[in-house]
Amino acid sequence: MGRIPRAYLMNRIVTLLLTIWIAATLIWIIPRLSPVDPADIMLGRMAAGAGAVENADQILEQLKENFGLNDPLVVQYVKYITNVITFDFGLSTASFPTPVASLVAKALPWTIGLMLLSITITFFIGNILGALMVWEKSPKLVKVAIPAAMVFTSIPPILSGLLLMWIFAAKLRWFPLTGSYGLTVEPGWSWSFVQSVIHHGFLPALAIVIVTFGFWALGMRGLMITVQGEDYVTLAKAKGLRPRYILYKYMIRNAILPQITAFALKIGLLVAGQVLVERIFAYNGMGKLLYDAILDQDFPVIQGVSYVIILMTALAVFLVDLLYPFIDPRIQHEGG
Amino acid sequence: MNALTITDLSIDFPTTKGVVHAVSNLSLAIDKGRRIGFIGESGSGKTTTALAVMQMLASPGFVSGGSIDLGGTDVLALGEEAMRKTRLRRVSYIPQGAMNSLNPIMRVEDQLWDAIVAHEGKTDRTALQDRSDTVLESVGLPARVGRLYPHELSGGMKQRVCIALGVILTPELIIADEPTSALDVVTQRHVMQTLKDVQARIGAGLILIGHDMGLMAQSVDELAVLKDGVLVEHGAVRQIIEDPQHPYTKDLISSVPLVGGESFLDAEVGAPPVNRGKDGVPLLEFEDVRKDYGAVTALQPMSFKLDGEVPKIISIVGQSGSGKSTMGSIMLGFNPPSTGRVLFEGQDVARMGAAASLDFRKNVQAVFQDPYACFNPFYRVDHALKFPFKRFGYATSDAQVQDKMREVCVAVGLDPDLILSRFPHELSGGQRQRLIVARALMLSPKLLIADEPVSMVDASLRATILKNIYDLKDRYGISILYITHDLATAYHVSDYVIVLYQGHIAEAGPPRDVIGDPRHPYTQLLIDSIPWPDLDRSWGSDTTAAEDAEKLDAMARENKTVFRGEIPGFWLHVADREVAA
Numbered sequence: 001m002g003r004i005p006r007a008y009l010m011n012r013i014v015t016l017l018l019t020i021w022i023a024a025t026l027i028w029i030i031p032r033l034s035p036v037d038p039a040d041i042m043l044g045r046m047a048a049g050a051g052a053v054e055n056a057d058q059i060l061e062q063l064k065e066n067f068g069l070n071d072p073l074v075v076q077y078v079k080y081i082t083n084v085i086t087f088d089f090g091l092s093t094a095s096f097p098t099p100v101a102s103l104v105a106k107a108l109p110w111t112i113g114l115m116l117l118s119i120t121i122t123f124f125i126g127n128i129l130g131a132l133m134v135w136e137k138s139p140k141l142v143k144v145a146i147p148a149a150m151v152f153t154s155i156p157p158i159l160s161g162l163l164l165m166w167i168f169a170a171k172l173r174w175f176p177l178t179g180s181y182g183l184t185v186e187p188g189w190s191w192s193f194v195q196s197v198i199h200h201g202f203l204p205a206l207a208i209v210i211v212t213f214g215f216w217a218l219g220m221r222g223l224m225i226t227v228q229g230e231d232y233v234t235l236a237k238a239k240g241l242r243p244r245y246i247l248y249k250y251m252i253r254n255a256i257l258p259q260i261t262a263f264a265l266k267i268g269l270l271v272a273g274q275v276l277v278e279r280i281f282a283y284n285g286m287g288k289l290l291y292d293a294i295l296d297q298d299f300p301v302i303q304g305v306s307y308v309i310i311l312m313t314a315l316a317v318f319l320v321d322l323l324y325p326f327i328d329p330r331i332q333h334e335g336g
Numbered sequence: 337m338n339a340l341t342i343t344d345l346s347i348d349f350p351t352t353k354g355v356v357h358a359v360s361n362l363s364l365a366i367d368k369g370r371r372i373g374f375i376g377e378s379g380s381g382k383t384t385t386a387l388a389v390m391q392m393l394a395s396p397g398f399v400s401g402g403s404i405d406l407g408g409t410d411v412l413a414l415g416e417e418a419m420r421k422t423r424l425r426r427v428s429y430i431p432q433g434a435m436n437s438l439n440p441i442m443r444v445e446d447q448l449w450d451a452i453v454a455h456e457g458k459t460d461r462t463a464l465q466d467r468s469d470t471v472l473e474s475v476g477l478p479a480r481v482g483r484l485y486p487h488e489l490s491g492g493m494k495q496r497v498c499i500a501l502g503v504i505l506t507p508e509l510i511i512a513d514e515p516t517s518a519l520d521v522v523t524q525r526h527v528m529q530t531l532k533d534v535q536a537r538i539g540a541g542l543i544l545i546g547h548d549m550g551l552m553a554q555s556v557d558e559l560a561v562l563k564d565g566v567l568v569e570h571g572a573v574r575q576i577i578e579d580p581q582h583p584y585t586k587d588l589i590s591s592v593p594l595v596g597g598e599s600f601l602d603a604e605v606g607a608p609p610v611n612r613g614k615d616g617v618p619l620l621e622f623e624d625v626r627k628d629y630g631a632v633t634a635l636q637p638m639s640f641k642l643d644g645e646v647p648k649i650i651s652i653v654g655q656s657g658s659g660k661s662t663m664g665s666i667m668l669g670f671n672p673p674s675t676g677r678v679l680f681e682g683q684d685v686a687r688m689g690a691a692a693s694l695d696f697r698k699n700v701q702a703v704f705q706d707p708y709a710c711f712n713p714f715y716r717v718d719h720a721l722k723f724p725f726k727r728f729g730y731a732t733s734d735a736q737v738q739d740k741m742r743e744v745c746v747a748v749g750l751d752p753d754l755i756l757s758r759f760p761h762e763l764s765g766g767q768r769q770r771l772i773v774a775r776a777l778m779l780s781p782k783l784l785i786a787d788e789p790v791s792m793v794d795a796s797l798r799a800t801i802l803k804n805i806y807d808l809k810d811r812y813g814i815s816i817l818y819i820t821h822d823l824a825t826a827y828h829v830s831d832y833v834i835v836l837y838q839g840h841i842a843e844a845g846p847p848r849d850v851i852g853d854p855r856h857p858y859t860q861l862l863i864d865s866i867p868w869p870d871l872d873r874s875w876g877s878d879t880t881a882a883e884d885a886e887k888l889d890a891m892a893r894e895n896k897t898v899f900r901g902e903i904p905g906f907w908l909h910v911a912d913r914e915v916a917a
Binding site for chain 1: 392422431435442451487
């Protein structure tokens, strides 16, 4: 198996750092192009609470000063970048004065738990089904049933979520309607808490699995068709190898390679998550945090969440790049 | 006893347009230890017959009649599991696409071991290691090759691995489907010698599928000629080559271009060629061009000047890895030289402005090896012809575009009414390759770079396509650089030949001298390696294969260039090299 050549590794590390830097910069620029002034919005929120705000101009000025908006752009940028390195995104404007970092820290584990679980399940189910659609030895039933199941892929997750909620939570009462854990359990590493988390996470995860497995299945199907026509598969058959062995070691093992790259890209996106799925299940993850932040025009939170998304994507791609020489021996020669 | 007896075999492929009879009533028998060649064009049913013996027909094909008897076993009656156990153990298959026949993610020896385990069950690891090392040695590969991945092997090595795989369980019958079609002549000879050698040693029957009459003559005992699924002629190879009965067999034999043989080109002398050169300025010029890939020098410094005044065909010949395709891509400006300059009509190709660059693209066209990969499958043929014509601003009216398209189709021997409205996948390989020539012709280029233009089409079509290309020279005044590994065709079409070996020019001069009477040992080796459709001409034995390798090494150390005379309008110079007299 492969080992990672130094030039290849350096190349990937530089790419990783460059991606993160460019992304952080974009995240800084884009809100500055928005016509909306977050200080105005905060003031508006205060006015809505108190009826009228005295010394509005002074407060506005004070806020701008506190947020550093009066500094020259270069100073703002340098401050921003140094803060970003330490994951300091300042304070949320909507839940003032909670730091963005702590909001993200609270939401992230929920999303990673829910999404990592559902996307991993989806990845395996989808790829196996996609492979079986092509394999000549698959039972007829499988070849008919899988394309039929693809219908679910065209349902938006919000609908599948509501449908599952209605059947399994509202009618059958097997699962709770909303929330990420029961109100009666104390968060911590206790069995009852873990049980409650799984119980609450099941429906949102299922909602995601049934609408996204088709993506993997269709992708895998296309790759398998290509691999099926390869000479090495013909020769494997002529060698008298067992069909299941050919399926795994000659076909799936080769067809899966591009899917693994796609998986890395999805891992990044999972943090943004299925925003709507989290929303309808009132699941306290990153998706809901982002959704609320957009509604509240809470720029620091939007920036923080976006940064985490990009960081996760870049890291996932980086890890896959490191993994690749071990799963595809041809890579060593192309890299560097 | 016969290794294989086929009786009245018919194979049908039901399609939406009716049933295609791929093989009809074919009967023949193969003795143990004998070699039989299946020869015919693509679509003649030779591979289909072989696959039927292994029950590996591609869907929806099926055996519609007859029987196949493999050493006493009725193959067609075998169940799936029994057939699986028969494959490789009793009948093995050496596939055509050596480049792609090994699983890229498994080491070579793992792919030998899984075959043994599939037939004999789990075995001790050291026993497996012994057997894979032994079988690799028997095909002339060192045991360490087993530890490598397929991408680390050359084409010839991969093909040897496939042969090793084919004999590892000592089968009664070996089916080799064009095992050397992707290899150059020198490697082809070594691989065929290895195959014959191990086949004789284990005493198996051998079916060699191919379309090259010369290779057949040098390799098999009997020949079966197939055409459209019918066995048209079968007999001892000498009898068939010296006294063919069927007109199709005669065609196959006569379509092999021979060095020194009769030309397949009509010697018609048309109007004197048009002068399309710029006065005094060479059409194409290499100025001390050298190309390195990392530490490897793919092309040693060379200079040449090609005059455009009288169109010429310059052939560049050599094995794979000789640097000939690198030379082609440098000329096309796709691949900048490491040092030196490429000049087209006096302008440096690497430093052209937008307008000059467009003019260069217009005047220098290319024909590549693979006619299947050259067309965008979404567009009809007329789009492929029309697009560059419009893009380069030649089009004045729709009618003129139509006329031009019809003209170029006719020029390459295609019927415009049939071709223009079709999609590329509806055309044969030969038709596609002619279309590529037609597409180049649309732009009336001054220079055509043809990189192995006929190596992927059937032998009988090669002559026609080469003739199309050859005619461009006189009829349209196009100079051609013909890059090939096929010395026989280079002999017939070219005005000047350059023989490349590992980036060096080994020999250069007019074809009658260089190919007809080679002086450089490398050129001699190339000529000796050509399989001739002549049984009395020796193709060398296995010992010469080892000698050849040594000879090549010695040549790499010496590396002298032999110049064999000049032709007007072409000037070649090799820098800093000792030039042999």
